[in-house]
Amino acid sequence: MNSRVRLFVHGLVLVLGLALIIGGIVTAKYGAIVIGIIVAGVNAQHFFATTKATKDERLRHAL
Secondary structure, three states: OOHHHHHHHHHHHHHHHHHHHHHHHHHOOHHHHHHHHHHHHHHHHHHHHHHHHHHHHHHHHHO
Protein backbone atom coordinates (compact mmCIF):
# COMPACT_ATOMS: atom_id res chain seq x y z
CA MET A 1 0.00 0.00 0.00
CA ASN A 2 1.30 3.43 -0.95
CA SER A 3 2.24 5.69 1.97
CA ARG A 4 -0.11 8.45 0.77
CA VAL A 5 -3.02 6.03 0.63
CA ARG A 6 -2.09 4.73 4.08
CA LEU A 7 -2.03 8.28 5.48
CA PHE A 8 -5.41 9.00 3.89
CA VAL A 9 -7.00 5.83 5.29
CA HIS A 10 -5.63 6.41 8.80
CA GLY A 11 -6.77 10.02 8.68
CA LEU A 12 -10.23 8.97 7.50
CA VAL A 13 -10.62 6.38 10.26
CA LEU A 14 -9.34 8.94 12.78
CA VAL A 15 -12.11 11.32 11.69
CA LEU A 16 -14.60 8.43 11.98
CA GLY A 17 -13.47 7.83 15.57
CA LEU A 18 -13.87 11.51 16.40
CA ALA A 19 -17.34 11.45 14.83
CA LEU A 20 -18.22 8.48 17.06
CA ILE A 21 -17.06 10.41 20.12
CA ILE A 22 -19.07 13.50 19.20
CA GLY A 23 -22.13 11.49 18.17
CA GLY A 24 -21.97 9.48 21.38
CA ILE A 25 -21.84 12.63 23.46
CA VAL A 26 -24.77 14.19 21.62
CA THR A 27 -26.97 11.09 21.83
CA ALA A 28 -25.72 9.99 25.29
CA LYS A 29 -24.60 6.60 23.97
CA TYR A 30 -21.60 5.86 26.14
CA GLY A 31 -20.60 2.76 24.19
CA ALA A 32 -20.08 4.89 21.09
CA ILE A 33 -17.89 7.25 23.08
CA VAL A 34 -15.69 4.43 24.36
CA ILE A 35 -15.37 2.80 20.92
CA GLY A 36 -14.68 6.20 19.37
CA ILE A 37 -11.89 6.86 21.87
CA ILE A 38 -10.32 3.48 21.12
CA VAL A 39 -10.61 3.87 17.33
CA ALA A 40 -9.33 7.45 17.35
CA GLY A 41 -6.44 6.63 19.70
CA VAL A 42 -5.19 3.63 17.77
CA ASN A 43 -5.47 5.34 14.41
CA ALA A 44 -3.83 8.52 15.70
CA GLN A 45 -0.88 6.38 16.77
CA HIS A 46 -0.71 4.72 13.33
CA PHE A 47 -1.17 8.06 11.56
CA PHE A 48 1.73 9.67 13.43
CA ALA A 49 3.95 6.60 12.96
CA THR A 50 3.24 6.59 9.22
CA THR A 51 3.88 10.33 9.01
CA LYS A 52 7.22 9.88 10.75
CA ALA A 53 8.09 6.94 8.49
CA THR A 54 7.36 8.94 5.34
CA LYS A 55 9.52 11.82 6.61
CA ASP A 56 12.36 9.37 7.29
CA GLU A 57 11.92 7.89 3.79
CA ARG A 58 12.12 11.35 2.24
CA LEU A 59 15.30 12.09 4.16
CA ARG A 60 16.82 8.79 3.12
CA HIS A 61 16.05 9.44 -0.55
CA ALA A 62 17.47 12.97 -0.31
CA LEU A 63 20.88 11.63 0.74
